[in-house]
Amino acid sequence: MRKYWQIFKISWQNTLIYRFNFFMWQVRTVLSFLTIYFFWFAVFTQYNQIGTYTRTTMFAYLLVAAFLRNLVLWSDSYHACVEIANGDLNNYLLKPLSYFGNWLARDWADKILNLLFFVPELALLIIIFRIPLVFPTSLWVWAWFIVLAILGSLLYFLFSFLVSSFSFWYPEHDGWPLRFFMLMFLDFLSGAAFPLDIFPQPVTTLFKFLPTSYFIYFPTQVYLGRLSFSDQLSGLVIMLFWLLVFFYLVKIVWHKGLQIYGAYGR
Amino acid sequence: MALISVSHLKKYYRVYKKEPGLSGSLKSLFHRKYEDVKAVNNVSFDIKEGELVGFIGPNGAGKTTTLKVLSGLLYPTSGKVSVLGFIPFDRQPQFQKQFSLVMGQKNQLWWDLPALDSFLLNKEIYEIPTQQFNQTLAELVKMLDLGEVLKVQVRKLSLGQRMKCELVAALLHLPKVLFLDEPTIGLDVVMQQKIRDFIKGYNQKYKATIILTSHYMDDVKELCSRVIIIDKGKIFFDGKLDAIIKKYADHKILELVFSGPVTKSDFSVIPAAKIKDFDLPRVTFSVPRDSANEVAAKLLTKFPVADLNITEPSIEDIIRVVFTGRDMS
Numbered sequence: 001m002r003k004y005w006q007i008f009k010i011s012w013q014n015t016l017i018y019r020f021n022f023f024m025w026q027v028r029t030v031l032s033f034l035t036i037y038f039f040w041f042a043v044f045t046q047y048n049q050i051g052t053y054t055r056t057t058m059f060a061y062l063l064v065a066a067f068l069r070n071l072v073l074w075s076d077s078y079h080a081c082v083e084i085a086n087g088d089l090n091n092y093l094l095k096p097l098s099y100f101g102n103w104l105a106r107d108w109a110d111k112i113l114n115l116l117f118f119v120p121e122l123a124l125l126i127i128i129f130r131i132p133l134v135f136p137t138s139l140w141v142w143a144w145f146i147v148l149a150i151l152g153s154l155l156y157f158l159f160s161f162l163v164s165s166f167s168f169w170y171p172e173h174d175g176w177p178l179r180f181f182m183l184m185f186l187d188f189l190s191g192a193a194f195p196l197d198i199f200p201q202p203v204t205t206l207f208k209f210l211p212t213s214y215f216i217y218f219p220t221q222v223y224l225g226r227l228s229f230s231d232q233l234s235g236l237v238i239m240l241f242w243l244l245v246f247f248y249l250v251k252i253v254w255h256k257g258l259q260i261y262g263a264y265g266r
Numbered sequence: 267m268a269l270i271s272v273s274h275l276k277k278y279y280r281v282y283k284k285e286p287g288l289s290g291s292l293k294s295l296f297h298r299k300y301e302d303v304k305a306v307n308n309v310s311f312d313i314k315e316g317e318l319v320g321f322i323g324p325n326g327a328g329k330t331t332t333l334k335v336l337s338g339l340l341y342p343t344s345g346k347v348s349v350l351g352f353i354p355f356d357r358q359p360q361f362q363k364q365f366s367l368v369m370g371q372k373n374q375l376w377w378d379l380p381a382l383d384s385f386l387l388n389k390e391i392y393e394i395p396t397q398q399f400n401q402t403l404a405e406l407v408k409m410l411d412l413g414e415v416l417k418v419q420v421r422k423l424s425l426g427q428r429m430k431c432e433l434v435a436a437l438l439h440l441p442k443v444l445f446l447d448e449p450t451i452g453l454d455v456v457m458q459q460k461i462r463d464f465i466k467g468y469n470q471k472y473k474a475t476i477i478l479t480s481h482y483m484d485d486v487k488e489l490c491s492r493v494i495i496i497d498k499g500k501i502f503f504d505g506k507l508d509a510i511i512k513k514y515a516d517h518k519i520l521e522l523v524f525s526g527p528v529t530k531s532d533f534s535v536i537p538a539a540k541i542k543d544f545d546l547p548r549v550t551f552s553v554p555r556d557s558a559n560e561v562a563a564k565l566l567t568k569f570p571v572a573d574l575n576i577t578e579p580s581i582e583d584i585i586r587v588v589f590t591g592r593d594m595s
Contacts, residue, residue, distance in 0.1 A: 094367055
């Protein structure tokens, strides 16, 4: 366990070296939140309600979604596809170290560091724009939300690794084609930009069965108390199902991938 | 019992071939011709504990591929490989804690941090006890003369300093088996010598088993008593360095300095003496091994000779000739 703690610490050191780079990332996260905020701000000057969302609930949704976007979808592990393609994976395969454990440690280091800065930034924005805040009704909901956020992060981690494995077979472009494709759709499919239940019923139902809804949309709904007990339960079952599916898929794909791995770079 | 044992190892890569030009690129978008590259083709050898073996061959011969299979990075197409009693590809931690692979053109150090941070990370990864770590580090730093360099960002180091740090990172857990893939590449002569001395020292001090690949014959000549020569995925020599000379050098080199005027055609009276280099007053001949003495005697009696020197061809020459498949003389 200590080796992964050391990796956690060295990741922080590594990120903090480049102050300018770090600063620009923070600007980016704030800007991307503001883009979404102003879009919905404009919409609610015309309408009083979108779907079942009033102005207050919509902004509450967007705030929680922004938080989760910076927790769940904030991930350093996409570098895995580059490491496979250029052969840097060698360094890890030679050592008594789990490659997944390594990235999990670096991922969480990155997530926590990011949140340490993003939460105060978000607080500042809340004060400046006087965005109404909504808090869960009980401690149970808080705890439940945190568990789901962690599970969501794990789901995204596995999902991301599966996409990275693409590089074993197509190392030509550092694995970016598929990743780019994925990132384009993710903001949309995860519910980061808007709640997924503003669509007609059949579409909402479809989303319920997709793994991507569980990154942001599902935990946010739980936080806001918008789901019935049975909906929460079925959601959890589907989420756990996807976690298992991705876990085994990653396992199989990596087993196959390592057999054809070229260990390039020379 | 051999520490490293390789038997009938094969590793084929699938690569696709593209015809040159844009039309070739467009064609390859829809249809790709794949071909098997036989990087390692039926290679067998055994290495005993404490041996320092040189692995030589031209670019693309299969040296690095073999080392990667021995390290568990590549899955062999067929054949059996065993290192320290483990199958490398299983990548068991017990195995990984006992070996290291160093590549002259790749680095494991964290680029943006001082080397010491990477060392501390390796300490945890290899679960090295603090006391042993401090002791080993102090020793390696002294052997390689590193000192203050450890606290400087790796990206700011010179190639030589970085290579030394790479070696330290790879040796902190005191591996019993060490694979060195061109550790001296791109280094200046002084630094090459330092690295060489260090490798020799490590081999003797820790009884480590080492395989070394290099393009520099000096590395091999100085360090390895045994060499394995590999070309196009096959071994065609495995033995003592001196034995290569006996096996492939069927001629000797006669170097003469003349004290009087001679012309090229004068030497046609001794057909066994082939002129290699004609740069008066110095002329170099290549002569079949058995008749070397006889030819030397003839030259001495028939021409005005100031100096005569009989030598073996250099290993570089032999290897070059062996690889290009040309006739020795």
